[in-house]
Amino acid sequence: MTLLQISEPGQSPEPHQSRRAVGIDLGTTHSLVATMIDGQPGTIADAEGRVLLPSVVRYRPDTAAIVGDSARAAQSEDPLNTLASVKRLIGRSIDELPDFANRSHYEFVDADSAMPRFATVAGPISPVQASAEILGALARRANESLGGDPEGVVITVPAYFDDAQRQATADAARIAGLNVLRLLNEPTAAAVAYGLDRGGEGVHAVYDLGGGTFDVSILRFSKGVFEVLATAGDSALGGDDIDARLADWIKAQAGLGDDLERGLQRHLLSLARSVKEGLSEHAEMDIELEQAPQGRWLGRITRGQFDALISDLVERTLSPCQQAVNDAGIGMDELTEVILVGGSTRMPLVREAVEQFFGRPPHVEIDPDRVVALGAAIQADILIGNKPDSDMLLLDVIPLSLGIETMGGLTEKIMPRNTTIPAVRAQDFTTYKDGQTGLSLHVLQGERELVRDNRSLARFELKGIPPMVAGAARIRVTFQVDADGLLSVSAREQTQGIESRIEVKPSYGLGDTEIEAMLTAAMDHAGEDMGQRRLRELKLEAEQAIEALAAALSKDGSRLLNSDERAEIDASLTRLQEINLGSDEAAIRAATEALEQVSTVFAQRRMDDAVRSALAGHGVAEFSGEGHA
Amino acid sequence: MNTVLRQDHFALFGLTPGFDLDTSDLYRRYRDLQRTLHPDRFVGASAQERRLSVQMAAQLNEAYSILSHSLSRARYLLECLGLPPQSNPKDLDIEFLQEQILLREEWEDIRRMRDQAVMAAFQRDIKRRVEAEETEFLQLTANASAGGLDPALQVFYRMQFYHRQLEDCQLQHSENTRQHDPLTD
Numbered sequence: 001m002t003l004l005q006i007s008e009p010g011q012s013p014e015p016h017q018s019r020r021a022v023g024i025d026l027g028t029t030h031s032l033v034a035t036m037i038d039g040q041p042g043t044i045a046d047a048e049g050r051v052l053l054p055s056v057v058r059y060r061p062d063t064a065a066i067v068g069d070s071a072r073a074a075q076s077e078d079p080l081n082t083l084a085s086v087k088r089l090i091g092r093s094i095d096e097l098p099d100f101a102n103r104s105h106y107e108f109v110d111a112d113s114a115m116p117r118f119a120t121v122a123g124p125i126s127p128v129q130a131s132a133e134i135l136g137a138l139a140r141r142a143n144e145s146l147g148g149d150p151e152g153v154v155i156t157v158p159a160y161f162d163d164a165q166r167q168a169t170a171d172a173a174r175i176a177g178l179n180v181l182r183l184l185n186e187p188t189a190a191a192v193a194y195g196l197d198r199g200g201e202g203v204h205a206v207y208d209l210g211g212g213t214f215d216v217s218i219l220r221f222s223k224g225v226f227e228v229l230a231t232a233g234d235s236a237l238g239g240d241d242i243d244a245r246l247a248d249w250i251k252a253q254a255g256l257g258d259d260l261e262r263g264l265q266r267h268l269l270s271l272a273r274s275v276k277e278g279l280s281e282h283a284e285m286d287i288e289l290e291q292a293p294q295g296r297w298l299g300r301i302t303r304g305q306f307d308a309l310i311s312d313l314v315e316r317t318l319s320p321c322q323q324a325v326n327d328a329g330i331g332m333d334e335l336t337e338v339i340l341v342g343g344s345t346r347m348p349l350v351r352e353a354v355e356q357f358f359g360r361p362p363h364v365e366i367d368p369d370r371v372v373a374l375g376a377a378i379q380a381d382i383l384i385g386n387k388p389d390s391d392m393l394l395l396d397v398i399p400l401s402l403g404i405e406t407m408g409g410l411t412e413k414i415m416p417r418n419t420t421i422p423a424v425r426a427q428d429f430t431t432y433k434d435g436q437t438g439l440s441l442h443v444l445q446g447e448r449e450l451v452r453d454n455r456s457l458a459r460f461e462l463k464g465i466p467p468m469v470a471g472a473a474r475i476r477v478t479f480q481v482d483a484d485g486l487l488s489v490s491a492r493e494q495t496q497g498i499e500s501r502i503e504v505k506p507s508y509g510l511g512d513t514e515i516e517a518m519l520t521a522a523m524d525h526a527g528e529d530m531g532q533r534r535l536r537e538l539k540l541e542a543e544q545a546i547e548a549l550a551a552a553l554s555k556d557g558s559r560l561l562n563s564d565e566r567a568e569i570d571a572s573l574t575r576l577q578e579i580n581l582g583s584d585e586a587a588i589r590a591a592t593e594a595l596e597q598v599s600t601v602f603a604q605r606r607m608d609d610a611v612r613s614a615l616a617g618h619g620v621a622e623f624s625g626e627g628h629a
Numbered sequence: 630m631n632t633v634l635r636q637d638h639f640a641l642f643g644l645t646p647g648f649d650l651d652t653s654d655l656y657r658r659y660r661d662l663q664r665t666l667h668p669d670r671f672v673g674a675s676a677q678e679r680r681l682s683v684q685m686a687a688q689l690n691e692a693y694s695i696l697s698h699s700l701s702r703a704r705y706l707l708e709c710l711g712l713p714p715q716s717n718p719k720d721l722d723i724e725f726l727q728e729q730i731l732l733r734e735e736w737e738d739i740r741r742m743r744d745q746a747v748m749a750a751f752q753r754d755i756k757r758r759v760e761a762e763e764t765e766f767l768q769l770t771a772n773a774s775a776g777g778l779d780p781a782l783q784v785f786y787r788m789q790f791y792h793r794q795l796e797d798c799q800l801q802h803s804e805n806t807r808q809h810d811p812l813t814d
Contacts, residue, residue, distance in 0.1 A: 152672075181672055225660055326803050383672045393664050395690075420694070422668060424687035482683050483668040548675040596677050603677045607666070607685060614665040615643040618658050 021181070021384035022142045022150045023189070023376025026134060026157075026169065028087040028238060029211030029343065031055050032370065033138040034377035035146065036386070041193065041374040044145045052369060053137060055211075057130045058082040059122035065130075067137035075270065079105050079262040081120045085240055088212040089116055089127040091161075091168030105262035115514075129518055131172035139178060152181040154380040156372050158213040159185035160233030160399045162445050163457050163487050170486065175518050177533075181383040183484040185396055186210070187217035188228060189375030190341040192394070193366055195221045202336025203229070205324070207354050207362065208372075209317060210342035212238040216321050218328035218335075224391040230327035230418045231399050232320035239276075239344040242310050246272035246301075249309055254289050254297040264291050279303050280346045307349045314353050321357055327418050338362040343369050395420050400455075402479055402487060405442035407432070409451045414479050417447065421485055426478040428494070435467040439475055443489055462491040535583055542580045542592045549573060549599055552606060560605045572598045637709060638692035648706055648767045652697055659693045700792045703766055703785050710770070712778050714785055721786060729790060736794065740801060752798045755791050762788045 022035045022044070030052040034043045043051045050069065058071035059081045066074075075082045083106070094108060094116045109117040109124040117124035135155070142150045155178075157169050166183055173180045187206035194200065201222050208215040215233040219226055247268040251260070260268070271289065278285040284302040325332065338354060340362045345351065354362050366374065382390050397420055403413040404427070415425045431439065439462045446454030465473050474494040481487050520530050550573070557566055576591040639646040642658045664670070666689060671682040695701045704714055739751050762784050769781040 182669070223660070225664075322803075383669055385673050391664060393660075393667055393669065395663065395667075420690045422683045422687040423690055424684065425691070480683070480687060483686075544673070545675055548673055548678070552675070552678075596675065599675065600677055603675060603681060606678065607681050610665045611641075611662065611685075614661045615658065617661065618643060618654070 018386050019151045019384045020142070020146045020148055021152045021154075021377075021380035021386065022138075022146075023154045023184075023373050023378070023380045024135065024138055024156065025186070025189075025370075025373035025376060026087065026131060026155055026172075027055055027210055028085050028213065028240060029055060030369070031134050031138060032373045033142050034370070034373040035142065035150075036377055036381040041377040041381075043370050043373055044142055046141055047144070053134070053141070054084075055087065055134050056082060056084045057086070057133045059120040059125060061121045065122070065133045067133050076263045076267040079266045080107060081122070082266075083118055083120070083125065083130045085212055086127040086130040088236060088240065090131055090172070091127075091165035092116075105265045126518070128168050128172045129175065129522075131169065132175035132518075132522065135173055135176040135178060139176060151179065152380060152384045153178050154182050154184050154189075154376040154383065155180060156184050156186045156189050156376050157485075158208075158210070158233065158235055159187050159215040159217050159228075159231040159396075160213065160235045161485075162235070162400055162455050163402075163485070164455065165235065166485050170484070175522050177522075180484075181380055183486075184376055184379055184394070185215070185217065185228070185231070185485075186372045187215050187231065187341060188219065188226060188394055188396055189373075189379065190339060190366075190371045191217070191219050191221065191226055191375070192378050192392075193371045193375035194337075194339050194363070195226060200337060203328075203330060203334055205321070205335055205338045205358060206341055207317070207321070207338060207345065208233075208341035209344040209350060210238050211344070212236065212240050214238060214317050214320065216317070216324045218324050218330065225393045225395065227395045228397045228418075228420075229330065230324045231397055232324040232327070233399065234316065234320060237313065237316060238342075239273075241313055242276060242344065242347075243269050243272045245310055245313065246276055246306065249301075250275075250287060250289065250299065253299050254292040255294070256292065267291070275301065276306070276347070279306050280348060303348065310347075310349065314347075314349055317350075318353065318357055332359055335360070339371075340364050341368050341371055396483075396485070397421060398423070398481055398485060400445045401447055402457075402481070403444050403454075404429070404477060405444060405451045410449060411444050411446070411451050411454050414477070415481065419481075421481045422483050423481045424478065426476050429475045429477060430471050431465065431468065431473045431475075432470055434470050436470065436473070437465045437467055438463045439465060439491070441477060441489070441491060443487070457487065458489070460489070460491075462493065465493050466496050468495075535585055538585060538588050538592075539580055539583075542576055542588050545592055545595060546573060546577060546580070549595065552602070556606055556609065557602075560609060561602060565601070569595075569599050569602060638696055638705060641689065641692050642696070646706060646709055648699075648703060648763075648770050650696065650702065655693070655696060659689065659697075662689055699763060700788055703763075703788060706770060707778075707782060707785060710778060712782055714782060714789070718786055722783060725783070725787060725790075732794065736797065748798065748802065752795065752802075755794050755798065759788060759791045759795070762791065 020035070022033050023041075024033050025031060032043055032051055032053060034041055036042075045051045046053070053068045054072040056068065056071040056075065058066045058074050058078060060066070071082055072084070075084060107119040109119045115126055117126050118130075139150060139153070153173070155169060155173055157166055161169070170180060170183060187208045190206050190208065191204055194204070203218065203220050206215070206217045206219065208217075213233065213235050214237045215231065217231040218229045220229055221227075250268060250272060251258075271287065275285050275287055279301070282303075284300055287299040287301060289297045289299075335358060338358045338360060340351070340354065345354075345364070345368050351362065379394065381387060382392060397418045398415065399417060401413045401417045402415040403411045406412045412427075414427050415423060419425070429439065440459065441462065442451070442459050443457040444451060444454040445457050448454050462475060465475070472495075475491055476494050477489065477491045479487060479489055519533075549569070553566075553569070561569070572591075572595045576588075576595050579587050579591045582588075637646065642655060642662070644650065644655075644658075663686060666682055666685045668679065668682045668686060671679045674682070695705050707714055736751070739747055766781055766784045766788065769778070769784060
C-alpha cells in the first residue's frame, strides 16, 4: 500500500491515473459487463468471445458454483440445482410472485418465510447469494480483461425496483466484494448511452422490456443533464412470461398434461424461448419435441398465432407508458425520440405496439441487449473520477411513493412517486393517547390507499417520548432517499429532542447478521478469512479518507483554512497515516473518525464555496451578503 | 450546519424572496448548483463531504420543486411571511364560497357532456382566473405591509381552488383522449 504525501499548498496532487471502473447489467436472463476503452464504452467478452453471460447459476456439492453457459446447458438435466431468473425473486417473497411459484420447478426451503431460499445440493441458497455469484463471475471477467479487479462498479437495476429490491441488489454486490459506485436505473443508463452517442437533446421515452421486468422512463436531456421526469413499469413482467405462455401452448398442442417432471418443464421453457427468438426473424417456426406422450411431436406456429397468444402481455406494458407520459406532464408531440431497450423488444409485436402508442418509429441503433451496460460503463468512468471535466449529470426519481401507516390501516404518503433524488421530506405526527411514550412507525412503499395493498418496508418504534397529553408531542419523521434510491428513515420528538434513527432494512431482504453469514460462506469458498477482509476494508477506507482529504487540502487548504486549523488537520492526517500502517482495527477506526471530526468545518466551507462558485455566473441577490452581479 | 441547509429556498438560489420569478433562470441556477453539489461529484470524497452532498442536493431538489411551481411558491412565500395557509381554511369569504359551488356545478355538467370544445373553453377560463389571481398575489406580496397579507392569503385560497380545478380538467382530458389500445382495436 502506498501512502500519499500530503501536498503542500499550490502543489498538484499525484498525476492523474485512469482507474478500473465497470458497468454491470445484472439481468433476469443474462448479464454483462462493460468498460471504457479508448474513450468509448465497450462490452467485455469472456475467453471464448461471448459477451452475454446467461444469468444461470448451477450449484454442486463441495465445489464452487458454475455461472453462465455451462450452467444453462445443465438446466434440463439438473433442474433443482440450476437457478435461472433469480432477479425476479430478489428482495421479494414467494407469495408476491404467484406466477413464478406456480410454474417454478424449484424447491424452496421455508416457502412461507419472508426470504425465499432454493433447496440445492449446496444447501439453501437465497436469490441474493445467486446474484452475488453472477456479479462475481462478471468481476472475474473484468479482472482478466483489465489486468486487475475493478476498483468501482455501477450496477443497473430496473427503474421500477422498490426499496427492498434495490437493497437486496446492493447486498448481493457486497457479498461479491464489489465497491458499488452507484445503483443506476436501467432506462437512464440506456439514455446515457444513446444521448452521448447521438448528442440528442430533447425529451426521450425509454421503453425497456427485459427478461423479467418492464420499465418506461421519460427523460429530458439538455446540456449534459439527464433529468428523469417520470418512470413507471412492472417489476414482474418480461420475456419469461412470454416463454411460459408459449410453453403452455406447446404443452397443450403436444398433448402433455400439467404434471410434468421438472427436467421436461425446464426443457419446454428453453424450447419456447428459442421458438420465440426464431419468430422475431421468421414468419413461422417448426417445433420439435421428443418427449411427447406419443413419442416425437412435430408442430408449427405462425407469428400471427404467437402474437395472439401474447398480445395481452404486450398490452400490459401500455398503461405504464400512459401513466409515465401523464406524470411527466408532457404531450406526446413533445417527445423527441423513443428508445427500445431489452432483448424482448426484438419481438415485432412489441415494436408495433410501441410505434402505435407513441406515434413514431422507435430507435434501435444500439444493441438492446448491450445498451444498458454501455451506459453504466460511461457513468462508472465518470463517478470513479476518470473524467474530472465531464459535466454530465443524472437526476433520477423514485418510482413509487413512500409513506407511513396511519390510523385505520391507511397509508399517508410522505414522498410522492417521481420525486427527484436525492430527496428529503419530513412530516410531523403526534401521540393519540395521554401519556403515550412510544410511537410505532410502519414504512410503506406504493400508490394504494390501504396499507395491506402496499409494500411493507420496515417497522420501527420511537421510544422514550416524555409523557404528555394526547396530541402535545410533535414527532418529526424524516425520509431521506440517497442517489442510489435507497431510503433511510429517522424520527425525532421535537419538543424534547429524542431521536431514534434507523436505516430502513426492508422486511423481505436480509438482516445484517444474515448478510454477515453469507459473506462468511462466500469467503470460505474463496479460502478467505473474514477478519482479514474486514481489516482490509477498514484500511482501504482509511486510505480513501486520507487521499480525499489530501486532495481537498491541496486544492482549497490555503484558501479556506487558517494556519491553526490547517495544523490541526495535518496532525490528525499524519496520525491516521501512521496508524494505518499497522493492523489495530480499533485504532484505525478511531483515527479515521478523529480525522473526520477535525475536518468537518473544512468540508462545510468547501461546500459553501462550491455553492458560491456555481452561482458566480448568475446574478446574486444583495441581501445574501455573498456579493452581487 | 452549513450555510445551504440554513438558508431559505430563495437564498439557496441566490434570489430575493418574492412571487415574481423567472422559472427558466431558476432552472439554470438549479442545474449549475446540482452539477456542483450532486453526490455523483463526491464519490471519491471524504465521508462527511459525501453526507453533506446528499443533504444539500436533496435540499436543492426540494427547494426547486417548491419554487418552480407558482402555487407551491405562493404557499412557501406565505409561510416565510409568517402566514401559513391552513389545510381547511375557515375564514373564506362568502362570495368565493358561492363561486366555488357554481363552478363545481358547471364542471359537473361539462364533464357529463364530454364535449371537447366546451371543456377547452372552460379550461381557458380557469387559466385566465389563475393568471388574474397570480397578478393580484404578486402585487399584494410585493408591498408586504402587514395589512396586505391577509388579502394575499385569501387570494392564495382562490389560486389553490382554481389549480385543483385545472388538475381535474387535465385528468378528465387524458381519460377522454386515452389512446385506444392498438392491440385490441
